[in-house]
Amino acid sequence: MTAVSARVNAGRPAGAWPVDDRDFLQRAVARGIVSEAQATALAALRREEAPPISTDLTDDDERVRFVTGFADIFVTIGLILVLGTTGVLASSALGTPAAAALVAALSWGLAEVFSRRRRMALPSIVLLASFVCAAFAAVGSAISADLRFWSIVEGRAAPSEAGILAQIAAAAVSGVLAALHYRRFRVPITVAAGVAVLVVGAFGLLDALLPAEMPFLRSGLAAGLGLAVFALAMRFDLSDPERVTRRTDLAFWLHLLAAPLIVHPVLGFIQADGSGPATASLVLAIVLGLAVVALATDRRAILVSGLIYAGVALGTLISEAGFENWAIAYSLLVLGLFVLGLSIAWKDLRRLVLNRLPPSFAARLPHPIGAR
Known part of the structure; x- marks a missing residue:
């Protein structure tokens, strides 16, 4: 590793794949020097030789170039x-x-x-x-x-x-x-x-x-196609849990496509049926469920797609609580705090979710912190 590389990665925990080495592997795959399977195996070998000893790694962050x-x-x-x-x-x-x-x-x-x-x-x-x-x-x-x-x-x-x-x-x-x-x-x-x-x-x-x-059929088709795209994205994700090959980038864009196809028909249909407190509570419950899926898969796209509906639902509940004049401001504030809190506690929450999944399945997910 070069002197610059050593300075960049100084202080990283043992077993954390250096940022420039991960990029190096991706470039090697792109040029045909090694296959994607070989790059994944190299990353796994690095982890096995020096297992991570810290939970504050950035390896599970979504990095897209x-x-x-x-x-x-x-x-x-x-x-x-x-x-x-x-x-x-x-x-x-x-x-x-x-x-x-x-x-x-x-x-x-x-x-x-x-x-x-x-x-x-x-x-x-x-x-x-x-x-x-x-x-x-x-x-x-x-x-x-x-x-x-x-x-x-x-x-x-x-x-x-x-x-x-x-x-x-x-x-x-x-x-x-x-x-x-x-x-x-x-x-x-x-x-x-x-x-x-x-x-x-x-x-x-x-x-x-x-x-x-037939709007209902259109919504059903969109959601069904979204689930199919999500399954394809997960296939790429599960085949590259270290996220060192092109497959992780393929998965990212597929997740970005799947998210609105799944979220908008479902939440849009629910909110179109009514806008009372019961509907708003149901929407928020679904958004929390999406947050669990996002944490398990370490993909934030599906959660981002639900934030608009969560904001509308929060506005409804805040208005019902007697703060109608400030509903938009308060709902955006709560939404912002939710996003920031989730970002800060992402790894701890991921560990909590993964520990409640079957160990054999959790270990196959990208960056299975707490499941090894």
Whole structure:
């Protein structure tokens, strides 16, 4: 280890994998020097040779690489300017389908430089999002102009038959292109993006099979798909409990996608049925349950998705208690204290939750503190 590395990791407990060594393993996997399974085995060997003796480790914190330096931000600004203006100018000159196809092609070409060659984190995320969204728009708008994306997905607008076909076709083509993009560039968010467009396609299939407006079915489909995405995310998480390979990044983005799909239909349906104290208490109980799941899996995304509903529920209870004029302020204060308290006591609470799970299962979870 270099002198700089030694200073960075000075004072860390024995057995705690040094931050730069973990990044080194991820880079080694990305370049094909070692496999993901070998990287996981190396991390496990390090832990076995020097077990952690402290409970104040940062190993169980979710670390996702968004920015590797200010150059990432600088390049991202340039990408947004180039891709945005190209789309606007091409749309007026060539029409929406051709303009979207051009932006998708340009996004792929730029990814050859900034994703494949330079491995820049934030630009890679922007280029992937631009590629998939542009591909979706190109296919969908070529088939039908009736493609109002989220308004159709959420059921606020009833699409025509051509719009439904466009939605399904665009989702299928975008999903295939996302798979090709991941095979070429290995950007972790790509898997979640591909799954997201397939979710949009699933809503299109629902519209095709059951054209009548049925909000309950839409909520059920969203929650079911969310659980499926969550299961896929957990599969990646359980295969890399040390979180040293690309699989942990794949899991993070999948959890980020699964969370709103699960939380919003369930809590939204409950709050739409009424806004009294009983409903608010039920919502808060569900949010606490989500907190337990977040602690067990060491993933905060599903809890974050429920905070909006928790804030509304707290506002209802505070108003009922006679503080209607200050309901918003007090609810935000309580919510903030809850988040900060959870953050401070995260490891102790995780240990409490894991100790109540079957030991064989708890030991397979990411960073199973207190379960070893």
